[in-house]
Amino acid sequence: MATEIDVRIDRSSPVPLYHQLAEQLAAAIDDGALHPGDAFENEVAMGQRLGLSRPTVRRAIAELAARGLLVRRRGVGTTVANRTVHRKAELTSLWDDLTRAGAHPTTTVLSLEVVQDERVAAMLDLPADSELLAVVRLRLSDGEPLAVLRNWLPPAHLDVTRDDLEAEGLYAVLRRRGARPVVARQGISARPPSPSERRHLRMRGNEPVLTMTRSAFDEVGHPVEYGDHCYRASTYTIEVMVDER
Secondary structure (H helix, E strand, O other): OOOOOOOOOOOOOOOOHHHHHHHHHHHHHHHHHOOOOOOOHHHHHHHHHHHHHHHHHHHHHHHHOOOOOOOEEEEEEEEOOOOOEEEEOOOOOOOHHHHHHHOOOEEEEEEEEEOOOOHHHHHHOOOOOOOEEEEEEEEEEOOOEEEEEEEOOOHHOOOOOHHHHHHHHHHHHHHHHHOOOOOOEEEEOOOOOOOHHHHHHOOOOOOOOOEEEEEOOOOOOEEEEEEEEEEEEHHEEEEOOOOOO
């Protein structure tokens, strides 16, 4: 049976009724009153219970579905989606973003080696023969695999250790070493996962991965890191702010 969430609608407020409803239902999901996989109250029953029209309730549910909080399946109905990480496209660490969202991130370092890579060196504006620390990590959130993170660090950070990277986020490690990214070239895309990515992320079927590449530099233009990350698209969203001022 679907859980009935206590919703308070203020009909004197200038905020549209559907948005009031959507925000309170979203808060219930974020706070854990509704859990992933829970059946969601039928829109007709909810409308009758709250004294709202069916189009108003339907619009609120559509907004939550568009935000990745609800999933509609034919023959099953509407259920609460698996937890999705919403991340703004800015210079932040995934570890820090997860922590702020109330999750508990952990990291497994899959490989750590010193390499030479002309392509990555070019992305960091370094000589082609520069030695780089290549790191591959598996990031988990509350024990569930979320991302495979590939990073290359410039020569100044070749001594970063596996223990450093499994204890906290990469940007926290770099900040302690005096390296702070302030500007970056960043790209976002999607593609099919590789066999190893599929295995590490425990993916099935034809689910794609969301990818983000980033070349980050400090305030005087020194390279900080190059990253090529992939995320489970079903549990990860990147939000981009557009300002036309």
